[in-house]
Amino acid sequence: MFIRNAWYIAAWANEVSDTPLARRILNEPVVLFRDKEGKAGALADRCCHRAAPLSLGQVTDAGLQCGYHGLTFDCSGRCVAIPGQEKIPQKARVRSYPLVEKDEFLWIWMGEAEKADVSKILDYPYHNDYKKWPHKHGLYQVKCNYMLLVDNLMDLTHIGYIHGKTIGGSPMTHVQAEMETTPTDTGLKFTRWMPNSAPPPTYSKAVPFAGNVDRWQEFEYVAPTSIIQWSGAIDVGKEARTNRDQPGFSLKLFHGLTPETETTTFYFWSTANGYRQDDPEVTELLYQEIGKAFLEDKEIVEAQQKRITEMGEEALVDVVSDRARIHMRRTVERMLKEDGQAQAAA
Amino acid sequence: MFIRNAWYIAAWANEVSDTPLARRILNEPVVLFRDKEGKAGALADRCCHRAAPLSLGQVTDAGLQCGYHGLTFDCSGRCVAIPGQEKIPQKARVRSYPLVEKDEFLWIWMGEAEKADVSKILDYPYHNDYKKWPHKHGLYQVKCNYMLLVDNLMDLTHIGYIHGKTIGGSPMTHVQAEMETTPTDTGLKFTRWMPNSAPPPTYSKAVPFAGNVDRWQEFEYVAPTSIIQWSGAIDVGKEARTNRDQPGFSLKLFHGLTPETETTTFYFWSTANGYRQDDPEVTELLYQEIGKAFLEDKEIVEAQQKRITEMGEEALVDVVSDRARIHMRRTVERMLKEDGQAQAAA
Amino acid sequence: MFIRNAWYIAAWANEVSDTPLARRILNEPVVLFRDKEGKAGALADRCCHRAAPLSLGQVTDAGLQCGYHGLTFDCSGRCVAIPGQEKIPQKARVRSYPLVEKDEFLWIWMGEAEKADVSKILDYPYHNDYKKWPHKHGLYQVKCNYMLLVDNLMDLTHIGYIHGKTIGGSPMTHVQAEMETTPTDTGLKFTRWMPNSAPPPTYSKAVPFAGNVDRWQEFEYVAPTSIIQWSGAIDVGKEARTNRDQPGFSLKLFHGLTPETETTTFYFWSTANGYRQDDPEVTELLYQEIGKAFLEDKEIVEAQQKRITEMGEEALVDVVSDRARIHMRRTVERMLKEDGQAQAAA
Ligand code: FES
Ligand code: FES
Ligand code: FES
Structure with missing residues (x-):
């Protein structure tokens, strides 16, 4: 459907x-x-x-x-x-x-x-601003329903487990993140703050931090299939919460999930380097690192899809970290219902 | 069926x-x-x-x-x-x-x-006459219903598009061919004349024509699955229409299409060299060229089958060049009906 | 089921x-x-x-x-x-x-x-007795229902046809074997004696026999999926029937058939060298030979499964050598029925 x-x-x-x-x-x-x-x-x-x-x-x-x-x-x-x-x-x-x-x-x-x-149509002006947001884009075909990929992006506790060796860092950092979720007209937005935390490998490779950082992940879900992500980190003690436009680590990711079939999805993604705009190697490196991380997601959601194809979603148990995911699912269900009515009326 | x-x-x-x-x-x-x-x-x-x-x-x-x-x-x-x-x-x-x-x-x-x-059982005496018709045979497995291959051979306007680089020549030559179709006891026969036309690459490679040629393609469809083809060309001004047994280009092709399954077919084909019988290299070359051309057909009919398997034949639109194809389809439908009655009675 | x-x-x-x-x-x-x-x-x-x-x-x-x-x-x-x-x-x-x-x-x-x-749970003490029964084990995935593999082991006339070049020997030796079948509490047991017969290639490669041998194959089927095999041969004239613990050829095979799906099976097998316990190369060689023979079975039962999947088991004709197989099938059907009742009651 x-x-x-x-x-x-x-x-x-x-x-x-x-x-x-x-x-x-x-x-x-x-x-x-x-x-x-x-x-x-x-x-x-x-x-x-x-x-x-x-x-x-x-x-x-x-x-x-x-x-x-x-x-x-x-x-x-x-x-x-x-x-x-x-x-x-x-x-x-x-x-x-x-x-x-x-x-x-x-x-x-x-x-x-x-x-x-x-x-x-969603605006993504960063693609038109090569100066401030030098970027590259990629495309994966992922063998799962697109919702499993949206799910994936709405419950970031997975980062510590799936991406421990790449962009993740310690699982507990993620689990204990402070999470603010806000409904929007077109979906929802949430920001996770990991104040005073150790920067993950990818971040420290990119930027010479003094020590711990205030780190954030901002996700805007635009139903049904777009996610705009802004992640970054700034040395502690610089009031990052009130001003994220300071030197530090900062990137924009775009996730666009287009259903190919009920069980396969085109994953359009782009990575924009917002921390060393003058160095094309950094733009390339970011692209490579993120591309690798998305392949880690691909592996698990494809395995998940196989189980769901075979056994459905019965007897599954929601946990606390599912909150944003559940909100998102409700939005999609509402849209599906409206869409069905429109089509029935047509 | x-x-x-x-x-x-x-x-x-x-x-x-x-x-x-x-x-x-x-x-x-x-x-x-x-x-x-x-x-x-x-x-x-x-x-x-x-x-x-x-x-x-x-x-x-x-x-x-x-x-x-x-x-x-x-x-x-x-x-x-x-x-x-x-x-x-x-x-x-x-x-x-x-x-x-x-x-x-x-x-x-x-x-x-x-x-x-x-x-x-159909007669194909050319296979017993190695002197006059030196020949070779081939076999392809094609992933489509056998009817799509018969269709292919009943609407030769495809030749200019699919086989432009091999046996085809200019599309317009084919589109404007003079076409005579005659029903037969066992199917139908049609001859296409392309008078005063440029010989296609394969032909001129084989025979040193003076310039333009009178070119023909004769197809006899013997239901349900055999097609006997006689193609050739003779220099213009030699009254080819009344006598095709003059020096020039001349070949016999046999097409036998045996259903393997509803969506796969064995394509038995043979090529007989009727223009330079004493040169085995020519027989071989003809075989190679035609074999290549049939792979071009294979590609398109397999793609066509995928669409038909998924979406049926609804909303398709017949065009003028479909005439022989439609006649052929009616013959097959009649046979299918008779066959079904025979089996029901058995 | x-x-x-x-x-x-x-x-x-x-x-x-x-x-x-x-x-x-x-x-x-x-x-x-x-x-x-x-x-x-x-x-x-x-x-x-x-x-x-x-x-x-x-x-x-x-x-x-x-x-x-x-x-x-x-x-x-x-x-x-x-x-x-x-x-x-x-x-x-x-x-x-x-x-x-x-x-x-x-x-x-x-x-x-x-x-x-x-x-x-079935006892297989030979796996704990490395001194007397040095052994190795293997695992094949076979693309057939597990019953076809049990069938295979219950009708040994196949040995001469499938394994002629490995463990089989002359087909007629097998066909004419003396067969005793005994029902047991958990399935059945049969012993085939091939008295005064030529030892098959595998046997003579292993043991320097004087000439013909008294050869036996003992199979104990423990429903639903285990078969314990004891095969061997002793020089003629040594009263093998009353005492099989004499020097000669002797091996234990275990066959464990675990259904993976309705049409695929895990074949757990082990081979124990009961004739030259002190030579690890012999243990290895036995393992290799038997492993090869089981691949011969694998090929035919997988082909058999394809036909049965497509065409069922209708119009098949039992022959004399099917006796143990049919007994086994009845045992399994009875268990299936009991099992179905247990599950319905649960
Ligand atoms: S912990 Fe979320 S799927 Fe297992
Ligand atoms: S033109 Fe004939 S299929 Fe497209
Ligand atoms: S002889 Fe047993 S299957 Fe053919």
Whole structure:
């Protein structure tokens, strides 16, 4: 079950060119491409003639040409050419999906086209600010339902156990973090403070701290599938809580989780170096470290998915650290319900 | 759904020896072998004792011996030996299938044995005439329903798109071909003429044409699964239409499509060199080129099958070039219906 | 369908350490581990928090700690720690399975815990007697229902066909063996005598026989999944029937067949050298030879399973050599019925 009336990340903008790209989104085969003007389009990846995937075709001046018998479609899905045939039947068309290029993302709308409100697309201005936030992006395919990845990001007690050797540090630091959770219009936001704590390996590798630090993790969940993270640390005694824009460690992570199928997810992630902006090696190192940490998450959530696929979620027991996760789940359930009603009414 | 009362190619005759060969046909496991006299037999590939595949056994003087506990069966499927036991029960037998060796093929009948009329087996005399038609044969397993491969051969507008770099040449040449379609007793026949056209790469590599050629493609579909193709080209101005037996380019292709399962097919194909019979390298080259072209078809029909498996054939739109394909489909549907009635009555 | 109220081999004792081991038994995911005292435990391999497999966790002083958020369980399945939380809810527990270490095996009970009677576990004293029975053990995963492997061991006419090149010897020797079958309380026992027969390759490689031998194979089937085998040969004329403890060839094999799923089985096997106890190379050689022979069985039963999965067991025909096999099957059916009633009553 997916929320259809929502914007999802279909691709990184730089993944899509005039070589068609096949990608399954909400379990529908989609072809992404750019026409000869560079405009990105998203069509159902199935020719209306004999069902060949359009992603095996090529972009011509007229649009996307099927690789089997040459029918050609424009970005709106209309058939604009049938080789050897003058008249093009009305019904010769494939579904097109609203697609918007913004902040290095291509956002797609899989639901009712008339509800696709571009103003509702999440802002991620850091992708447009290379000076202050030099960054890199990655993409993993993870074999689990996207909710397990959102869960993962809403209960950070996992950090000490899964990422002990990378970004985590001591488990107890995380468990004892001070946690403030605030509902927002589009989801929720929480900040965890680990005051006067030892900086984890990744942090001290990056910044020469004097000793202990005041460390924070701020997570903003924008339903259904985006998480904006701001993590950092500043030497103790510098009033970090009231001013986080001081020298120290600071990074922005973006997590975008697009359902491929019920049990697989595209994990779009980017890392922005907010502490040594003038050193590209640091930007690269951050990217590598975080990429490794996400593979640690990948391993456990894929194993978790296998169990849930086989045995469901029955008899599971919530614990205290599940609070933000549960709030998030309720938000998604509400959206799913609204979405179902919208679709039933449509 | 398969037409059962029909002859299918089970194997190339030279594939089958006294080493048993396992092959699935119309989704039934069959074992093919030759007994000690060299006679080819086809049995259900499941021992009637404990269901071990007979294809793991060996041919002995008495017949095909199961590799598990040694029960032995003759070509008719009768059990002729049970180790350590004198009396052989009547019901100790496995199903045998009528099997006929002809024109380098082994033809099998998967339906009601009493209807297996050997005179109905297609003639392919070119396989017996190495002088005039030196040839080679190949076999591909293609992951699609066999109908998609017949479709492929009934709508040749695909040639310009799929085979542009091999046997195709310019797409428009194909699209504008003059097409004559004639129904036959066993299917249909069509000839496409591309008069005064540029020879495609494969042709000119083979024959030193003066310039443009009169080019033809003749396809005879013999339902349900055979296609005999005669393609060629002769320099313009030589009255090719009334006499195709002049020097130039000329080849015979055989396409035999045997369903393995609902979504996989054995593609038996042979290529006969009718233009430079005395040069074995040309025969080999032709074989290589055509083999490559068929892999191009394989790629697209397998992708097409995936979409059809997932999404069916709904909302597909026929175009003008589908005419022969549609005629063919009707023939098959009629046969399927007759076959279903025969089986219901049986 | 499995018999649940029975002891099965979960693992070789030396497979299990403080690194958790995931193993599926009767189609349930189980984690095996040893706590810090060395006691072996078996738990359901699914954390009661968010369903992560516990086998991805680690053993700590307190027990088995989940690798996701750190919940920890003792051998009884009770949760003994939740990071950051004082109170542990009653229902925070995972299922534990009775597990007994004995004779180098770890025996597990997958049924109703209160019926787990340790005195019912099979004795295999040879594993504790390295002097008289130096031995080695192995483990194969075989892709068939465990019954097909029991079948295999109950109809030894297969030996001449499958193992002709290894332990078998001439097929006819086996077919003509004198067979005595005796029902027992826990299954059945049969002995096959091949008096005055040529020793098979494996035997003569091991022992310098004068010529023909009196050869025996004794099989004790202990339902549902254990077979104890004693095979040997003594020079003819030594009254082997009344005294098998004379110099010659003699080995003990243990076959333990634990269902992993309906169509896969763990084959625990051990080989004991009872003829040249002082030579470790002989023990090793025996192990290698038998291991190879079991791979021959593996190949055929896996092929057999494929046919049975596809086509069932209909229209199969029993032969004379099936007698012990049929007796065994009846025993298992009776146990299955009793087990079903017990479970229905529970
Ligand atoms: S399938 Fe696309 S043009 Fe025929
Ligand atoms: S299964 Fe073929 S002889 Fe037993
Ligand atoms: S899933 Fe095991 S502790 Fe959370």
